[in-house]
Amino acid sequence: TMPKAIDQMQLPGSFPLPAELMRGIQQIEAGNQVWAVGNISLNDLGPGAAPMPVVEMLKNLRSGTFQLRVDSGIHARGTGTFAQAESAQQIGDMVRSLLAIVRLQVSAKDPTLLSLLDGIQVSYSGSVLTVKVDESAEAIEKLKTLKPEQLLAH
Numbered sequence: 001t002m003p004k005a006i007d008q009m010q011l012p013g014s015f016p017l018p019a020e021l022m023r024g025i026q027q028i029e030a031g032n033q034v035w036a037v038g039n040i041s042l043n044d045l046g047p048g049a050a051p052m053p054v055v056e057m058l059k060n061l062r063s064g065t066f067q068l069r070v071d072s073g074i075h076a077r078g079t080g081t082f083a084q085a086e087s088a089q090q091i092g093d094m095v096r097s098l099l100a101i102v103r104l105q106v107s108a109k110d111p112t113l114l115s116l117l118d119g120i121q122v123s124y125s126g127s128v129l130t131v132k133v134d135e136s137a138e139a140i141e142k143l144k145t146l147k148p149e150q151l152l153a154h
Contacts, residue, residue, distance in 0.1 A: 024065045027079075032067040039063045040080075057094070060087040072137040077130065085127045092124040095131065113146070115139045 024037035040061050060083040068076045082088045099120060106113045119135040135143075 020063060024063065027065060028067050029069075029077075032069045034066075034068040036066045037064075057087070057091055060084050074133065074135045074140060076133040079131075080129045082127045082129065085124075088124040088127050088129040092122050092129050095122045112142060116143060 021037055021039070028035045028037070040063055062081050062083055064078065064080045066076070066078045068074070080088070080091075082091075099117060099122065103114065103117050106117060116135065116139050119133055119139060121130075121132045121134075123130050123132075
């Protein structure tokens with residue numbers, strides 16, 4: 001559990017965590033079965049890990065968190081903290097635009113898939129970009145029965 005993990009990190013002899021990472025851990029909501037908090041450097045990914053435009057957009061990414069809870073549905077939230085608020089806004093706007101394009105394509109092919117896209121929210125506040133995914137059990141069942149050609153067909 002989250003409190004137990006935090007307690008273990010504060011035991012004598014434990015490697016002390018930087019305050020920024022500890023704040024990230026404390027933001028993870030109780031009940032998430034999977035979570036991660038860390039500092040991020042694109043240099044850690046190695047050359048060619050992502051297309052150059054993506055690398056350029058993410059060069060100001062400094063840290064992030066991820067949390068995932070699975071019950072009857074799937075609930076996930078990822079945050080990225082950037083060196084500049086402008087970077088968070090630009091990437092947030094780009095992701096929203098991509099989602100809007102996908103919405104248009106999906107609505108023409110299979111409008112019932114729109115519920116999957118409705119479960120994705122992108123927001124930013126200052127230098128923090130947040131992507132939330134809340135998919136219901138019904139949306140997940142629809143996804144499980146989906147055939148790739150349903151999305152790829154023109």
